[in-house]
Amino acid sequence: MGDKDFEEPNGDEVRPGEEGSEAHASDPAPQDGSGDEGEELTVDDILGSPQNADAAAEDAVIADLESQLLNDLKRLQAEYANYRRRTEDQRELEIERAKGAVAKGLLPVLDDLDRAEKHGDLVEGSPFTAIAEKLRALAERIGLITYGAAGEAFDPQQHEAIFQAPTPGTTEPTILEVVEIGYRLGSVELRPAKVVVAVPAE
Structure with missing residues (x-):
């Protein structure tokens, strides 16, 4: 083989491995999802x-x-x-x-005062009368109420009859005499009134 048979490649010829390199260089870059088409939804976005x-x-x-x-x-x-x-x-x-x-402790004392008054022992202006008035005022302040008086209709719920006296002209049981006054404290009965009751005569 002579020198003329061996020719060096010129600059325009494409060497092996370089074919299509210009085409690859002009290809568009792969998209990474950050383009104008929007981001893709994930499972977290949905659920x-x-x-x-x-x-x-x-x-x-x-x-x-x-x-x-x-x-x-x-x-x-x-x-x-x-x-x-x-x-x-x-x-x-x-x-x-x-x-x-x-109040129950005062009842015997109040009974004695009532008896003294009936016997005329409570003379107006006397020291004994002044004491009686103070005790009765105290009983009233604590709410002690007396009930039972002669001439009232007899009520077995409130009065205790210790004797019945047939009385001409009486049409219904009536209190003839109060032997012991009844006492209430508010709505609570402390002691019923003990009375003599006049009843119709037969």
């Missing part, structure tokens, strides 16, 4: 992210706790109201019992 689910669960727990606390508060308020009512009722009952004990 909700785990962070959103946790927040919703926390809100539900907080709502349940608030509801439970509100119910507990209402229950405590009702229990306290019932406690106050029971305490007030018990206090009133104890006050009435104390008044009743004091």
